[in-house]
Amino acid sequence: MxxxxxxxxxxxxxxxxxxxxxxxxxxxxxxxxxxxxxxxxxxxxxxxxxxxxxxxxxxxxxxxxxxxxxxxxxxxxxxxxxxxxxxxxxxxxxxxxxxxxxxxxxxxxxxxxxxxxxxxxxxxxxxxxxxxxxxxxxxxxxxxxxxxxxxxxxxxxxxxxxxTADYAAMAEAQKPLVARMEAADQVRIVGPGTELEFSIKDIPVIPCNGDRNIPDGEVFTAPVRDSINGKISFNTQSRYQGTVFSDIVFEFKDGKIVNASANEPEKINAILDSDDGARYCGEWSLGTNNHVKHPMLDTLFDEKIGGSFHLTPGQAYEIADNGNRSRIHWDLVLIQRPDYGGGEVYFDGELLRKDGRFVPDDLQGLNIGLNEGP
CATH class of the missing domain: 3.40.1830.10 (Thermophilic metalloprotease (M29))
Incomplete structure (x- = not known):
């Protein structure tokens, strides 16, 4: 049937x-x-x-x-x-x-x-x-x-x-976040095992609402290539090139991943050594699809999780270009809701999101449904 x-x-x-x-x-x-x-x-x-x-x-x-x-x-x-x-x-x-x-x-x-x-x-x-x-x-x-x-x-x-979500409504809710990201310079992210800072100044901001991925729900840009400093501990497993990676931790200095660890240390470092651009990041994105709550080892779903963001070693998209070129593009997800350890995102010192929920009044539409369901 x-x-x-x-x-x-x-x-x-x-x-x-x-x-x-x-x-x-x-x-x-x-x-x-x-x-x-x-x-x-x-x-x-x-x-x-x-x-x-x-x-x-x-x-x-x-x-x-x-x-x-x-x-x-x-x-x-x-x-x-x-x-x-x-x-x-x-x-x-x-x-x-x-x-x-x-x-x-x-x-x-x-x-x-x-x-x-x-x-x-x-x-x-x-x-x-x-x-x-x-x-x-x-x-x-x-x-x-x-x-x-x-x-x-x-x-x-x-x-x-x-x-088959209402992507037109999603697009409308994303507009104030796009405006804030376009105006931002310094991004600071804190959470368990994470203290990271970088700039997104003058990098284009792209809202995604069903026109490139299904399901969709993210707003992405790219870090200024040499601006990332600090440490990030991802709390979501990732399947890449057939291998499941977990407990991924990166340390950055002037944009470059200078130390990487995971459950498969040799494999992850081999991927990051693929070419000169693989240890630099080509994308940073905030997940906005609150229908997707938990990871399922599939990037197209996991990178959209409500209350998450992803950071991407490798190739930048031409529409949000920071100049990084690589044969890899690996979206790695960190969920910041309380059930995953919490965390905060700041734009130029202002608290943008706390424990997965957007804080400013103009972004409250992006919180709808975040605490509903399993």
Whole structure:
């Protein structure tokens, strides 16, 4: 039986996220989906809008084999054809199912570096992100529900509720936060194991409300590249390149991560040594989606958690550019609600957020729903 929520989600992706127009070409890329219902709805919906859909289906088992056997020549060849295709597109929707989210855990770091530098960066960082109307999302699977510590049925209900949120209302609530971030210079963050300072002066501020990620809910900018000093202790696990990292602690001096520790110290330092920009940060963002309360080892959800922020070693986005360039972009999340240890964020000495709740009167709309539900 067809679930009508699939069609509702497809409409959000086509109309709100991609704003798809007649005659435009759209690439729908699906990875490890358990069934094709959403892809079919997107194809039929794109065609009904007079657009031209193209579909590619990928399997993470096959991708693992490609990464494990990667050479510069093989990654160059893959990028050549995917680059040519992406350059033809006006829009892109990426749907990831991931039957096994740790599928790439045994791919050696040098091989992943080859993929990142010669394939991913060429196709996605240099073409898809700056030159198409794009959106990426996960798909509800049993393994996804397990990571969220929920039954499959309960997770499915949660997933569709969060992914089809009122993004127009979210955009309105974010406006005063955007104004405050644009006016701010010095940011100070304190919490358990954390005392961090940096500048965001003159870096563009970008509100995210359903036009690039589903689910969405964040306002991001970037630290001035050499301005970060202090220590940060992340309290949220992160799965990156197939490995689950926890207890991540960074020490910064003049923007650079000079000391990094975690449960996998060798792996985390290997990632941070990928290139010259990997130990500098390219993004800082405040999470504003209060429907998402707890981490589930999935960055697209975890980075939006109400009362959280994330800090990102690696590549800066061109639309909020601090000049940092890297083949990695790793969003790491710290939740500051009381149930995760609390904490404070200050802008130029003024308390902006305490224990996950925004303090100024003009930001109270961003607190709605923060203390509701599980």
């Amino acid at each position: 067809h679930d009508p929520r699939i069609d509702q989600l497809a409409d959000v992706l086509l109309d709100h996220s991609c704003q798809l127009q007649k005659g435009e070409k759209i690439l729908i890329e699906a990875i490890d989906l358990p069934e094709p219902n959403l892809v079919c709805s997107l194809v039929e919906g794109a065609a009904a809008r007079g657009a031209i859909p193209l579909v590619t289906i990928k399997d993470q088992n096959v991708q693992r084999s490609l990464y494990r056997t990667a050479t510069k020549e093989s990654m160059d060849l893959a990028a050549k054809f995917e680059k040519a295709r992406m350059e033809e597109m006006n829009a892109y929707i990426g749907i990831r199912g991931a039957a096994n989210s740790s599928q790439h855990a045994d791919v050696d770091q040098p091989q992943m570096d080859l993929y990142q530098e010669y394939w991913s960066q060429v196709v996605h960082t240099l073409i898809r992100v700056p030159k198409t109307k794009w959106v990426v999302l996960r798909y509800p699977t049993d393994s996804f529900a397990q990571a969220a510590k929920m039954s499959s049925r309960a997770f499915e209900d949660f997933y569709f509720k969060v992914c």
